[in-house]
Amino acid sequence: MGNLLILFTASLCLCLFVALLYVLYKYWWVPHNVQFIMNSQGIREPTFEFIHGNNKEALQMQKEASGKPMALTHDTFPRVMPHDYSCIKKYGKNYLSWNGVRAQLVITDPELVKDVLKNSEKAFSKPKTSYFFKKLLGDSIPTIKSEKWARHRKLANHAFHGESLKNMIPAMIASIGTMLEKWKDKEGKEMEVFQEFRFLTSEVISRTAFGSSYLEGEKIFDMLTKLTLIIGRNFYKAKFPIIGKFWKSADEIESDKLEKMIHDSVMKIVKQREEKVMTGEVDSFGHDFLGLLVNAYHDPDEKNRLSIQDVVGECKTFYFAGQETTNSLLAWTTLLLAIYTDWQDKARAEVIEIFGNQNPNPEGIAKLKTVSKLYKFLWFDFFFLNR
Known part of the structure; x- marks a missing residue:
């Protein structure tokens, strides 16, 4: 018995010693070795903090910047990316940053950026998806690679080519008309347009891409929003080595629940589409985004077939990315048009000249120059602000 106890204790000590060596190697030796190599080439960086890297410093700067009121200015960089702004001022256009123990070479010199992007090897692999982002996006275009990425991208391109978008215009007009009717009752009152556009984009995406009701889509949007908030809370947090593999935080447990609920909600919409074909109510899965995904799920050719995880992942991504970007862009556009009323007047005059009192149509939309x-201008500006 005594020998067994000694053997167990020795084995435990050996395991702890190996674990300690692993932690020191990965979280101390490797980062300092990278620092030495980059410093020898003239690349400077903020101080590396054990395990956390620069995350704690970046989070503190983000809180301070977000806690101050922002003037109506186009100088948004110090506000939305304060840590990057500070590093560029201190260390130059190119510097080394640390996301936990992962080194990131930040390049802002335009000429060097051109050289990197012209690299014939094109060795720009996607970074490993974090735990929470994987819950949000699943197996979809932003996270997959190579041939699988090409198949998914081809489906998305087909679902949203010019002719498909034209067919969506009546549904978009109907949703916008409903929103504007609601706005008439609020004339002269303060209104939260960001929230109004959130309802609008939720309805349009649900109707045009998934053929589902607003209420069905709204449940998914709400759960994705909660998952996004969890990602925001954990964006700069570093996972502690080894312990993180065996212990889950409250946010990780909550994200697991949300992932399952979102999966079940998407599957409900998918099964409704399948049942309509099985009962003979319709003769195909449809030509919207969901229809193309379900059709690919049932493809007899295994090479082109999507798994159910692929279908759910693409649905989650489009629900999230489609609403987040469009909603924010509409609110950002409304704000700038309220500030620059001359451009608002020009745009309104052009729309009235081309459409009069009629609803927009594809031919007229193509003539809207202003x-x-x-x-184009606001999308470019919004892209950086939204980061």
Whole structure:
């Protein structure tokens, strides 16, 4: 018995010693070795903190920047990316940053960026998806690679090519008309347009891409929003080595529940589409985004077939990305048009000149020069602000 106890104790001590060596190697030796190599090439960086890297410093800067009121200015960089702004001022256009123990070489020199992007090897692999982002996006275009990415991308391109978008216009007009009717009752009152556009984009995406009701889509949007908030809370948090593999935080447990609930909600919509075909109510799965995904799920060719995880992942991604980007862009556009009323007047005059009192149509939309110019300019500006 005594020998067994000694053997167990020795084995435990050996395991702890190996674990300690692993932690020191991965979380101390490797980062310092990378620092030495980069410093020898003239690349500087903020101080590396054991395990956390620069995350604690970046989080503190983000809180301070977000806690102050922001003036109506186009100088948004110090506000939305304060840590990057500070590092560029201190260490130059190119510097080394640390996301936990993962080194990130930040390049802002335009000429060097060109050289990197012209690299014939094109060795730009996607970074490993974090635990929470995997819950949000699943197996979808932002997270997959190579041939699988090409198959998914081809489906998305087919679902949203020019002719498909034209067919969506009546549904979009109907949803916008309903929103504007609601706005008439609020004339002269303060209104939260971001929330209004959230309802609008939820309804349009549900109707045009998934053929589902607003209420069905709203449940999924709400759960995705909660998952996004969890990601925000954990964006700069570093997972402690070894312990994180055996112990889950409250946010990790909550994200697991949300992932399952979202999966079940998406599957309900998928099964409804399948049942309509099985009962003979319709003769195909449809030509919207969901229809193409379900059709690929039933493809007899195994090479082109999508798994159910692929279908759910793409649905989650489009629900989230489609609403988040469109909603924010509409609110951002409304804010800037309220500030620059001359552009608002030009855009309104152009729309009235082309459509009069009629609803928009594809041919007329193609003639909107001022509106197109505003869209291109505001999208570029919004892309950086939304980061």
